[in-house]
């Protein structure tokens with residue numbers, strides 16, 4: 001069953017508006033891990049969420065899934081799926097949706113699978129929960145799923161334990177689990193970061209195939225623009241908990257406007273780079289960030305900063321299908 | 336799995352040998368030695384030397400150990416110097432009392448400790464959690480002796496709810512089948528005898544259970560908290576599984592691994608605690624035998640009891656290892 005690719009004008013499947021996540025600890029100022037993120041995901045669309053470590057990618061996805069602990073965490077804003085607000089949904093209702101309507105693949109496939117439960121059961125339990133399958137039917141479905149995600153000899157492997165599989169195989173199992181109930185939204189949080197480079201490509205290919213086959217929309221979270229390049233239609237660049245640039249993939253790669261995006265692109269090694277061309281790392285790190293409240297967080301590391309950057313918060317402006325949060329963007333003709 | 340069991344069984348043998356050597360060496364190194372203890376007031380250097388020769392104690396230690404091992408392997412533990420009866424007979428008679436007491440205490444500790452630890456962890460920082468933490472601190476700190484006398488003074492003497500000592504009321508003594516008073520009453524359908532035995536058992540079992548209970552609660556709580564924060568529990572929640580499935584299959588199964596190890600370790604302490612508890616409640620089990628053997632320097636009996644303790648300890652920990660292998664598939668391969 002291959003779902004037809006929906007037209008871009010379709011109602012958004014997921015609508016994230018002004019999402020803010022604050023971690024509060026007694027005696028310490030709140031940490032604003034996500035600071036007003038807004039984006040849409042259309043049915044079947046593949047959206048990238050890119051940014052370096054600590055910019056709030058995981059927290060954003062966990063907030064959407066409602067998997068953050070309730071204690072010490074304050075979430076505001078809105079996350080709507082099919083027009084229904086998820087953030088205020090009862091825990092029981094949310095549990096019905098998780099795994100069925102939206103699901104997630106995590107970074108480390110070893111620690112994300114239960115070490116003492118056979119992988120078959122870790123697949124069937126979600127089928128039995130959401131699809132009401134009986135034991136035998138669910139087992140057969142699990143074998144089929146394992147086969148589909150490329151696990152050799154699936155009939156024997158259903159009884160295997162996670163430690164008996166390689167990292168790549170484990171991540172295949174995670175994908176099988178996440179897609180078992182054919183959710184309409186899959187969030188993959190750095191699904192290849194913990195894997196070997198050769199395996200990474202295979203897993204990305206599998207993800208791509210699987211979302212195309214099931215018609216699921218995909219939010220691809222990564223710090224690796226190379227991953228985004230082969231996969232995503234729209235790319236959101238996250239910095240310090242806010243989206244600083246969003247555009248169609250080829251436009252973003254062709255003409256990055258935000259100095260941060262620009263820097264990210266120049267810092268990835270490319271096979272087609274001219275000899276002698278230098279890789280440039282962005283200077284500094286996230287610890288240098290200014291608070292967004294009255295500045296641009298990226299200013300201390302920005303080669304193009306101007307006076308206003310430390311006085312006023314740059315607002316996200318939408319021009320010609322591109323979202324940009326910058327007072328002094330890279331000129332469109334720079335590359 | 337079968338190979339794992341066999342291999343573990345084989346590993347038990349050197350452990351037991353080592354423990355027997357330790358027991359043997361320790362007893363030989365005690366001042367005075369068995370002969371002078373046996374002779375008591377009649378001891379003169381000549382008589383001691385004479386007895387040592389008769390008992391083979393003048394031989395090299397390794398020879399002595401070899402003989403000792405040979406006798407132990409044929410089930411000959413010698414004769415008690417207090418009662419003149421074979422040590423093995425004495426132990427056989429006292430064993431059911433101690434087993435009954437220890438099993439009851441362990442059941443209380445495990446059946447109460449694991450749920451309590453789990454509840455405390457899942458309501459972390461709440462009133463139940465905090466009172467549990469305080470309770471376990473007190474539980475570990477109170478001396479067994481003190482707690483035993485306290486319970487006895489209040490619930491037995493003051494309120495009269497429980498008998499203050501002994502295993503059974505004489506009038507209600509159940510017909511002896513297994514030596515386990517509660518079980519005997521059930522087997523012979525002497526219900527009132529069973530009930531009486533349970534009443535007798537209650538206070539000593541609670542006394543003996545206190546420390547292991549506190550330890551099991553604490554380790555369960557810590558282990559559950561640890562597992563609840565793990566990635567695979569996050570995965571389980573991301574699948575939208577029912578809370579009961581997450582709790583049972585994903586949290587508890589993993590959290591029980593360290594708990595089972597601790598239960599095994601507690602059995603050793605339980606044996607030590609039994610000596611004190613039996614003393615307080617005049618229980619008449621192995622603890623009483625041991626206490627007398629120590630005060631009256633009954634070496635054959637002491638030796639047999641220490642070996643028995645070591646054997647039980649090793650076997651219980653073997654069981655723990657096997658349960659580990661059942662819960663955790665990773666163990667079977669290593």
Ligand SMILES: Nc1ncnc2c1ncn2[C@@H]1O[C@H](COP(=O)(O)OP(=O)(O)OP(=O)(O)O)[C@@H](O)[C@H]1O
Pocket residue numbers: 023031032033051052053054055056057058059060223
């Ligand atoms: N439980 C928490 N308590 C306090 N702060 C937290 C917590 N979880 C995350 N943070 C903070 O939120 C910010 C964003 O974290 P997040 O995990 O979303 O980063 P990320 O973009 O996923 O990075 P990475 O690429 O390393 O996974 C970080 O600065 C982090 O310190």
Ligand SMILES: [Mg+2]
Pocket residue numbers: 057058059189190
């Ligand atoms: Mg992350």
